[in-house]
Amino acid sequence: MFWPVYPFDELKTFVFNALEHNASYYDHNIMGLPATYLDPKMFPADADFLENAPFIKSFIENPNHIGLHTYEKSISSFQGTQKLELDLLRICAEEIFKAVPNNYDGYVASGGTECNMQAVWIYREYYKNVLDAKNDEIIVLFSEDTHYSLFKVCNILQLNFKLLNVDFNSREIDFEKLDNLLSELKADGVKYFITVLNMGTTMFGSIDDIDSITHLYKSHNIQFKIHVDAAFGGFIYPFTNPNNVFNFENPNVDSISVDGHKMLQAPYGTGIFLIRKGLIDNVLTEEASYIEGLDHTLCGSRSGANAIATWMIINMHGSKGLMDHMEQLIIKSDFICKSLSELDVRFFRNEFMNIVTILSEDIPRRICEKYTLVPDMHKGQPKWWKIVVMEHVNWQLIDKFLLDVAQCNKDNLGMSLAYG
Numbered sequence: 001m002f003w004p005v006y007p008f009d010e011l012k013t014f015v016f017n018a019l020e021h022n023a024s025y026y027d028h029n030i031m032g033l034p035a036t037y038l039d040p041k042m043f044p045a046d047a048d049f050l051e052n053a054p055f056i057k058s059f060i061e062n063p064n065h066i067g068l069h070t071y072e073k074s075i076s077s078f079q080g081t082q083k084l085e086l087d088l089l090r091i092c093a094e095e096i097f098k099a100v101p102n103n104y105d106g107y108v109a110s111g112g113t114e115c116n117m118q119a120v121w122i123y124r125e126y127y128k129n130v131l132d133a134k135n136d137e138i139i140v141l142f143s144e145d146t147h148y149s150l151f152k153v154c155n156i157l158q159l160n161f162k163l164l165n166v167d168f169n170s171r172e173i174d175f176e177k178l179d180n181l182l183s184e185l186k187a188d189g190v191k192y193f194i195t196v197l198n199m200g201t202t203m204f205g206s207i208d209d210i211d212s213i214t215h216l217y218k219s220h221n222i223q224f225k226i227h228v229d230a231a232f233g234g235f236i237y238p239f240t241n242p243n244n245v246f247n248f249e250n251p252n253v254d255s256i257s258v259d260g261h262k263m264l265q266a267p268y269g270t271g272i273f274l275i276r277k278g279l280i281d282n283v284l285t286e287e288a289s290y291i292e293g294l295d296h297t298l299c300g301s302r303s304g305a306n307a308i309a310t311w312m313i314i315n316m317h318g319s320k321g322l323m324d325h326m327e328q329l330i331i332k333s334d335f336i337c338k339s340l341s342e343l344d345v346r347f348f349r350n351e352f353m354n355i356v357t358i359l360s361e362d363i364p365r366r367i368c369e370k371y372t373l374v375p376d377m378h379k380g381q382p383k384w385w386k387i388v389v390m391e392h393v394n395w396q397l398i399d400k401f402l403l404d405v406a407q408c409n410k411d412n413l414g415m416s417l418a419y420g
């Protein structure tokens with residue numbers, strides 16, 4: 001994995017040049033597009049600071065990146081900044097997720113939810129178009145720790161789904177149960193499987209065992225497609241565990257989604273969807289006839305500025321910078337885990353991830369609430385509370401939290417000695 005660091009000034013020049021290669025609503029002949037620059041009363045385009053604010057400048061110019069630019073044709077008015085999006089996709093697909101150059105499609109979506117829906121939509125249509133599948137012959141499988149967006153996806157796409165149980169402590173999928181489930185589903189006439197696997201679950205940061213799952217699928221001789229939900233983990237796990245198998249070198253991985261607006265600290269609206277070349281044709285909307293290159297995406301119009309922001313962040317750090325940055329988060333997570341263990345507080349943690357999920361029995365709710373830990377459920381009694389070690393979770397905050405946990409342990413010990 002390698003891409004270089006670019007200084008901010010160079011990135012700024014790249015972005016301004018890219019905007020020059022777009023058609024600008026300010027000084028080009030644009031009369032047919034149902035769009036314009038942002039309202040100048042609110043967003044003046046001549047403010048002095050904009051000379052040093054390429055993202056805000058792009059935001060005000062308001063290029064629409066509608067459609068798919070990895071395809072042979074797309075709307076020509078915003079070609080300049082589309083090229084930056086293409087370069088962002090290249091870095092993610094080829095450098096981070098090991099795709100063969102130009103052997104993938106993708107776009108910058110609104111976020112992980114849209115990416116998950118785009119993937120399942122494509123596979124449903126693939127099974128229908130290519131294998132003549134009926135809706136009720138298709139099933140979507142995902143673990144009980146999978147993000148709730150999958151429930152929306154199956155509801156909207158009218159697909160049946162089954163949850164795969166996980167072990168309470170290890171958060172690993174129960175393969176014996178899955179084995180039985182596959183036999184039952186096949187006996188019930190299910191022929192086509194869509195599986196969403198996690199490179200980092202939302203609550204635990206746990207990583208699904210793709211090798212064991214695909215091995216099991218092959219032993220059942222079933223048709224399957226695999227989407228990797230790396231919305232949270234995609235910008236940390238490949239850096240902290242470079243030998244992982246969640247990438248396009250693995251023939252079982254068909255698509256991957258990763259959110260810029262989580263680990264990369266990009267603005268909301270930067271979900272990156274990547275899929276092996278060709279599969280996305282199954283959702284080409286021919287009726288989008290007024291759009292050059294038609295449309296393969298779920299969302300339609302989308303902000304070019306978001307793609308630019310993510311492209312700038314990724315190039316400002318370079319591969320080495322991001323690796324160092326993620327390593328710092330791992331060092332902090334390791335320290336939290338070591339300290340919690342010394343305090344006899346039980347937790348789940350994947351060693352390559354920055355999520356530490358504490359058993360609720362071992363930590364008082366008032367401390368969790370004081371430090372805004374997130375529970376697995378807001379209604380009823382939570383079983384778990386999670387810490388996500390993001391950039392702003394600094395050593396001072398960690399120390400304060402651990403001191404509070406230690407103090408509470410001491411008070412409890414004092415109580416049990418006094419009454420015990």
Ligand SMILES: Cc1ncc(COP(=O)(O)O)c(C=O)c1O
Pocket residue numbers: 110111112113114147149200201202229230231232259271
């Ligand atoms: C694993 C995972 N997938 C999908 C999503 C949904 O992402 P978004 O909120 O960007 O739609 C999240 C959000 O937390 C997530 O953690």
